[in-house]
Amino acid sequence: MNSSTSGHCSAAPWTAARSDRPAGGVQTPGGTPLFWELPPLSAPRRRPHANTPTRIRASGVAHHWIEFGIDGWRLDVPRKIETEGFWKDVRNVVKSINPEAYLAGEIWSEAPDWLRGDRFDGLMNYPLLDPTLSFFGAGSLRDYSKAHLTFDPLGADAFANEIQRLLALYGWEATCAQLNLLDSHDMARAQWILRGNTAALRQAVLFLMTMPGASCICYGDEIGLSAAGDPHCREAFPWDEDEWDSDLLSFYRAATALRHRHEVLRTGxxxxxxxxxxxxxxxxxxxxxxxxxxxxxxxxxxxxxxxxxxxxxxxxxxxxxxxxxxxxxxxxxxxxxxxxxxxxxxxxx
Missing domain, CATH: 2.60.40.1180 (Golgi alpha-mannosidase II)
Incomplete structure (x- = not known):
């Protein structure tokens, strides 16, 4: 999006904006036009030269912020851009500035083809999230599903078999770079899915902290935020410390310290x-x-x-x-x- 002199946002020429479709089921005030989609970048008849300026702009943004000093990018719904070589170009730009920069893609399903070393380092590991909550939360799970995540109770044997299958799905370097999570801004909070079973939540957190991958804590989980799906899961962080679960916060600090203290738990x-x-x-x-x-x-x-x-x-x-x-x-x-x-x-x- 580009800023205009009027103080409002104007859509870049390759975007499509709509005012008749609400975002996430919430009607925007005054019918404000919203960014909605990127037309196919490889469709020159629909939007001449869209491919080239979009690639240039994306590469420029990636270059600017990596050079500025950010540690990497979590890239939203990358499958929506089907242009051949687009994400390879972005990776080349990012890695040319900082070879250690982290590139994670928001793909909810298993996707080995995206982790061949030419696009992303890791993916948001929703396939691991499902069995993790399903095992540790068995007996307290809500009737809740999201995309392919069903949260059906699992026994230990089935859980162990599924974990071994997932570990064999990718190369070892990709496995160590997977973005492991228990929830996100796109789904209900883990605490809510587990019906407030904090003991189950703590074990799920410890499981992530003792497995290969990049352990991700969604803001507020560490102080006890619990909410259903969109838009509730995106509520603001409560800055009043009286509202925090201080015992849970102490646990999260100890669990992350355990992982940092023992390299074998990170890369073994x-x-x-x-x-x-x-x-x-x-x-x-x-x-x-x-x-x-x-x-x-x-x-x-x-x-x-x-x-x-x-x-x-x-x-x-x-x-x-x-x-x-x-x-x-x-x-x-x-x-x-x-x-x-x-x-x-x-x-x-």
């Missing part, structure tokens, strides 16, 4: 994902460093006998919860996990 290979009943065990490895993550998403204590074969020979030390102390080594230990409990152990050379 996922060696194994096992599920049984309401418990899931995940093993991560990075060189001589290892991590063991165990979730009990049930309402009863669980005892899990760990196979000693995959365990490292060095001592494994407790890393979560922050106040937990405990080690084990060699022989197959039996660990006892409380209801809705999560335990993380790490072994470092």
């Amino acid at each position: 290979r996922v060696e194994e994902v096992q599920g049984e009943g309401r418990t899931v065990t995940i093993r991560r490895a990075l060189g001589e460093t290892a991590a063991l993550v165990v979730f009990n998403a049930g309402d009863d204590p669980a005892e899990i006998e760990l196979d000693s074969a995959p365990l490292p020979s060095t001592m494994m030390s407790a890393a979560w919860p922050p106040t937990t102390d405990g080690t084990f080594q060699d022989t197959a230990p039996t660990v006892r996990i409380p209801p809705r409990g999560t335990r993380v152990w790490t072994a470092e050379p």
Whole structure:
């Protein structure tokens, strides 16, 4: 959009504006024209030379802000632009300025073709979001769906199988760059989907923090925002701290610190994902460093006998919860996990 001298926005020549169609079901005041769509960039008969100026403008915007110092771009509905080579051009511009800049695309479905190293680094990982809330929230899920996300309760075995399938879907570098999330501005808040089951939410957060990918926290989740879908999920952040769930905020801080403290939780290979009943065990490895993550998403204590074969020979030390102390080594230990409990152990050379 371009600003005009009158103080209003005027549409760039390749955009289409409409005043007769409300945005998100909310009627705009006074029938204000809204940006609605980009006509096909490859349709010169509809809009002569639209392809070239749009590419130039998009590349110019990308160049300006990366040079300014932003860390990357999350790009909205990229499939709407079908012009051959468009996103490759944008990537080339961005990476020429900062090879480490992050490019994430808003694609809700599985899309391996978009992560071949020539367009995006990662995608918004909605395919991971669905089973995550469906497992940890089983028993408290609302009757809610969004796009292909159905949030049907999952057992541990089905959850583990789905996670392994998703991990095998992309190359390892792309898996480590996936934008992992529990909700977004386009869907109901996770807290709302889980009917306020904060214990389930905390386990879902810890799952993201112990999996490969870029863990994304939608603003306000960390202080307890709960809302249905559009437009409620887009409410403003409450700046009055009296309205915050301070315990939940402390938890989010501790969970993110756990991930930052242990590189194996960020980039280590996922060696194994096992599920049984309401418990899931995940093993991560990075060189001589290892991590063991165990979730009990049930309402009863669980005892899990760990196979000693995959365990490292060095001592494994407790890393979560922050106040937990405990080690084990060699022989197959039996660990006892409380209801809705999560335990993380790490072994470092």
